[in-house]
Ligand code: HT7
């Protein structure tokens with residue numbers, strides 16, 4: 009496999025200014041005719057167009073058919089040696105959408121045609137300069153059987169449509185905006201739509217449509233309203249309006265990722281569009297709103313200003329994730345969204361950044377670009393964008409965004425262009441920010457305190473390190489938002505160098521070591537560091553449990569209060585893990601138990617926050633605290649603490665459950681208030697079930713059976729799947745029969761069993777691969793069963809290695825059909841060095857076995873090879 013390197017970037021030797029495409033659609037033999045207006049940009053180079061999995065039938069240059077000797081196909085390229093300065097190239101080729109199980113290029117989903125071109129799928133449609141810095145206008149004519157494919161869609165405006173002989177019809181679309189080919193899209197099928205309108209700030213009337221399969225037509229309204237909220241928000245927050253008269257969304261069942269921002273024709277995984285209270289949970293609703301917004305926001309950050317090459321992916325993805333995070337924060341509750349995002353970052357991105365696949369947010373090389381649509385590029389990328397806003401303030405950040413669009417609209421640019429716009433708009437030097445783009449790994453910030461009572465000075469000794477890089481790392485600009493509380497928890501003003509800085513300020517820590525001296529600090533004061541999680545770092549402080557408890561009770565920052573309680577829980581769990589490994593029973597620190605008790609008293613005042621605060625850290629995040637992950641001890645410790653909190657606070661949980669049940673006795677609406685209450689009530693039910701008492705298991709079954717929405721029903725079902733009781737099977741069977749015709753809900757049924765901590769989960773999952781509803785060709789189904797199983801610490805990491813053998817076998821089956829999905833399923837294997845030596849050997853043996861498979865895809869090869877070296 010070929011490695012692509014950032015340092016090898018060369019601008020394209022040819023430009024393509026205008027593209028005409030004709031599609032004659034047929035499931036097994038679609039004919040594509042592409043007519044390209046081309047221009048030479050570098051002398052003496054042959055024309056080389058990328059292609060994959062297609063048959064070229066003819067090539068014509070300026071209207072003259074080229075003989076077979078004038079062009080050749082070599083190493084995935086169509087090569088034509090002699091071409092003039094300007095010319096028109098016409099290529100006819102054939103593709104087979106039905107056989108396309110990789111879901112890249114043109115493929116069929118539920119019998120409908122659709123496309124996915126990012127990152128390099130367009131070359132599977134027709135030979136092209138398949139790279140993001142080649143921008144062209146597109147005109148697309150689609151011809152197809154009218155009764156089978158009544159709807160024909162592509163990017164831009166519909167120019168013309170009509171009937172053709174033999175039951176065929178056509179549609180002609182034109183997109184006036186220049187775009188890279190990865191934003192091309194085509195859809196043809198038997199679809200229905202809902203329609204709405206949005207009037208932009210500039211008085212443009214935009215027709216909005218969501219297309220779905222007919223049986224899903226009653227599940228699109230929430231997504232439509234989310235789209236309108238996103239359109240308004242982008243105008244208000246960033247002054248960005250939509251730029252065409254139509255905006256179409258199509259939902260399909262078979263899709264490798266969440267959605268795709270094709271210009272004016274977004275294609276979505278139906279999971280991120282379809283919702284009704286009876287079938288979608290609050291989390292689903294939240295996901296739909298944020299993904300709809302994310303794809304819409306790409307219209308400016310990604311489409312109008314795009315990436316020069318794929319190494320710049322975080323330019324559009326980090327920035328767009330940041331934008332969707334800010335949007336959801338405004339739609340929901342800002343602090344809740346921030347806490348959710350940090351939990352997610354620590355759970356998924358931190359382990360990636362510590363493992364063998366770690367890469368900077370701007371990767372320097374790749375074999376398959378698909379493997380670099382990662383938590384690092386997206387989520388850490390968004391954190392880095394957030395740093396600009398933290399340093400420059402909202403207004404300064406907005407000025408930077410304005411200048412970025414002013415300078416680069418219509419261009420394909422780099423992360424450096426973005427940084428320069430931020431710097432120039434604010435008259436500051438941001439060159440040190442480059443360090444965030446060049447280095448992998450999560451930075452550690454160590455804080456040691458020295459207090460001098462005589463001078464009333466508190467010195468914070470700050471040290472930064474980047475263990476993944478080692479001693480030679482370049483220091484990072486780390487903004488630390490901090491405050492100070494007195495020993496009773498009252499906020500104190502910050503005084504540095506004789507200057508009063510208010511109750512909170514952002515300290516820029518941008519060298520290896522620094523001392524920050526806080527003045528006029530009374531004895532016993534506690535610093536509150538990294539409020540709002542102002543940088544994606546691991547903070548190591550010398551705060552003791554009592555000080556964390558003080559912060560948990562009194563800090564004004566919602567994030568930090570949550571983080572303080574979470575830190576206490578983590579510390580308690582870490583001690584418990586050590587005790588269990590020594591063969592002792594865990595002892596729970598009183599400070600932590602008291603802190604939980606205090607929170608339970610106040611839980612009903614802010615249910616959403618308390619639902620997050622009273623949820624224990626997950627097993628992966630807990631495992632990250634140890635050099636070697638002790639699978640069983642971690643699992644047992646967490647179970648034991650859950651059961652301790654359940655039994656000790658049973659009365660409080662019951663009271664929360666009852667009060668919220670009364671308050672929630674109303675029709676379901678997705679809003680912040682109900683969401684918070686439902687989350688806390690479900691958490692209370694989980695703890696009650698953890699007491700092991702029959703009455704609570706029966707209550708959970710009742711809760712399951714009488715729920716009027718999926719959030720409650722699924723919450724109760726989840727609580728029941730962990731118990732050894734007849735109610736487990738009753739509920740699971742009922743759930744299957746109730747929803748057997750609803751694929752998105754059946755995905756939940758598969759996922760629940762794959763993620764269960766039932767001792768026989770591996771056997772259940774093995775059986776479920778033979779269930780009539782399981783299929784290897786639908787990515788959602790595969791992720792629900794095999795993806796979730798791989799994340800299930802207790803089941804996947806069974807000491808005898810049977811979980812490893814099972815998943816490796818399954819991944820090899822998927823690899824033959826869909827390499828992108830197979831490569832993602834490999835992710836739990838990449839962590840093999842973190843486990844005990846016996847597990848290491850067992851996991852490594854599976855990786856080596858996979859690497860030996862001669863037909864292994866380059867996607868999977870890259871992950872396995874990098875994991876082993
Ligand atoms: N920009 C989109 C990326 C995407 C993708 C990448 C590789 C393979 C399949 C894919 N489907 C969508 C999604 C986004 O971030 O908005």
Ligand code: ZN
Pocket residue numbers: 302306324325328
């Ligand atoms: Zn995106």
